[in-house]
Amino acid sequence: MNTGETARLCIGAAADGPHDDAVSRLKQQVDSMEATFQREILDMKRAGADLLEKNKSIESQLSSLREETEKLKAKVSQLDEENRRLEAAFKTHANNIDWKYDAADPPSDSYWIEQGYDYRDIEFI
Numbered sequence: 054m055n056t057g058e059t060a061r062l063c064i065g066a067a068a069d070g071p072h073d074d075a076v077s078r079l080k081q082q083v084d085s086m087e088a089t090f091q092r093e094i095l096d097m098k099r100a101g102a103d104l105l106e107k108n109k110s111i112e113s114q115l116s117s118l119r120e121e122t123e124k125l126k127a128k129v130s131q132l133d134e135e136n137r138r139l140e141a142a143f144k145t146h147a148n149n150i151d152w153k154y155d156a157a158d159p160p161s162d163s164y165w166i167e168q169g170y171d172y173r174d175i176e177f178i
Contacts, residue, residue, distance in 0.1 A: 162175050
């Protein structure tokens with residue numbers, strides 16, 4: 054081997070050294086990014102599973118609330134019907150009552166005078 058070839062090999066080796074370091078650093082960065090992405094994917098899967106559980110719970114609550122709403126609507130309908138019947142019965146009853154009452158005529162002025170009132174008091178009674 055001559056000195057030129059030896060120099061080129063040394064230069065090439067020196068060049069390969071920094072090149073290998075750069076490739077190694079890039080590989081480490083890629084590995085680090087991949088690990089980060091894997092953690093993020095796992096976190097997203099967990100969050101997705103949590104959201105699915107929460108969604109099931111909400112759907113269940115919604116179903117219960119819908120059932121309760123239907124029961125309440127039926128009850129309101131019954132109460133409306135009962136209210137209509139009671140109002141009709143009240144109107145019928147109110148119309149059948151004789152609201153006039155017989156009252157005795159007020160006593161005459163002489164009655165009040167005999168009771169000790171004078172004429173000025175009688176006009177206010």
